[in-house]
Amino acid sequence: MMPNPNSFNNGNLAVEARNMHVYYGNFRAVKDISLKVKRNAITAFIGPSGCGKSTVLRSFNRMNDLVTTARVEGEILYHGNNIYDNDVDPVEIRRRIGMVFQKPNPFPKSIYENVAWGARINGYKGDMDELVESSLRQAALWDEVKDKLNESGYSLSGGQQQRLCIARTVAVKPDIILMDEPTSALDPVATLRIEELIQDLKEKYTIIIVTHNMQQAARASDYTAFFNMDRDRAGYLVEYDRTPDIFTTPQNELTEQYITGRFG
């Protein structure tokens, strides 16, 4: 039986948000998020549009820093350090907490270079061919691209491009991989392949996945956090539990209404 989120401790905790608020200018986008994420598990963030689930996700690797008006209050603890402390370099954080985006965004480089580039800037000194191959294998893409590594990343299909993006993320050997609706731009077959892939990846990585698709959360995740938008338009965490519990015995009435499709 998987442990309850309240019982996560230093032994199995990957990252934790404590009383986190995110603002865009004067607008509070999410409020008072406290949540522990388990190591080597898949945690899904679900909720209606505008509930702030992507904003929360992007706080975990400081991608919000790229929006000049964004501001984070509270703490995100990673190995005991608050990643928003002044003496923490966001570059360092992103090397350990990687991200896969909603739309596949390969670089305008060859397939090989797409994977090798991140590792190289991270100071990888080993055998690059080997790393590229093992990363592409982990992303279940190797067999499809091994004969055309020098072709442009854009020559691949959408699903392959997304697996290429996963491969380049894996190549920098992060602890945690954040996925922001990684299958929303893909067809059902490609979506299932990515979901299978995510199951394999949790052996080595902690995965947090934002999804619009409740079936996906139910199928593919171990834990589910349900977010909603409050009357002041700020997103907040409604309920967080083991995925089977969320989908069979939700404690909150809103959660039940959402998963049974009555809003959202």
Added chain:
Amino acid sequence: MSSDANVFQRPAISRRGKSSEDVWFQRALALAGASVLIILAAMLISTTINAWPVFAHSGWSFITSAGWDPGISRTEITGSYGALSFILGTLITSGIALLIAVPLAVGCSLYLTNIARPTIGRPLAYAIDLLAAVPSVVYGLWGLLFFIPIFIRPVLKLIADTLGEVVPFLDGPVVTYNYATAGIVLAIMVLPIITAVTREVMSKTPIAEIQGAYALGSTRWEMIRAIVLPRARPGVIGATMLGLGRALGETVAVAMLIGGSEQMPTTLFQGGQSMAGVIAITFQEASPENIKALLGVGVVLFVITVIVNMVARLVIWATGGRIAGDAAV
């Protein structure tokens, strides 16, 4: 109420062809477009015809030799006309200008698009655009009286005394107005156009790729080198060629600052003359045969400019096609 179709009370379909208004309108627009070509052709043909006696007299030595010794005949060509030093003057000053302006423009554009907050970036962008609004004669006067004697000449002297000992074309003596001084002021004059185009291209960098690079733990510089610069390369080349076109044709400021000498260049720190410069400076007192020779210089300048523009288009097409192809497949 009857059907809506009758509201306009349209007559039956006529078979008189297109309305004559429309035909005339199209002809007027075609004429406007053609007028550009007509003017261009008229200019090239009339200058070439008038300059032809000089071309016939000098042959290829008009562009391969440097003696410029105008005769005073009304009917014949009696002087010797070799424009090589003027051609070199134009190419050298333009080259210096680009060597300085392009890195500066790329740096400005990167700062404006990737680093500056809008509160600083916007005023700075306007200020750079304003550089283009300053008349070139003002640049010439400012360079002549203040910028060059006070700031530039000491620097050039230092370069000549140090680097000049080992690097060819950088040795002294440093006269006050020379190829380098004209090129430096020219760099300031072509900076706005190069920056404007480069900035525009860089602001179009796909945000998804920028985020992808950051998400892998890249620093800003690593992201710029991997994403922004490769994507901007065709635009930077195009901008450089636009700047070169402007630099080749710039007349007054160069004529004021280049030193006005007809000798062949042996160092960047000696005085020289440009093609546009020699025309502007000497045409008023020129003899009829000298006028023909100056027209010849004009024809050569025109041809060089056309060649530069064609090469620019080829380069943009070759490199731009590759990068755009990556994104399109």
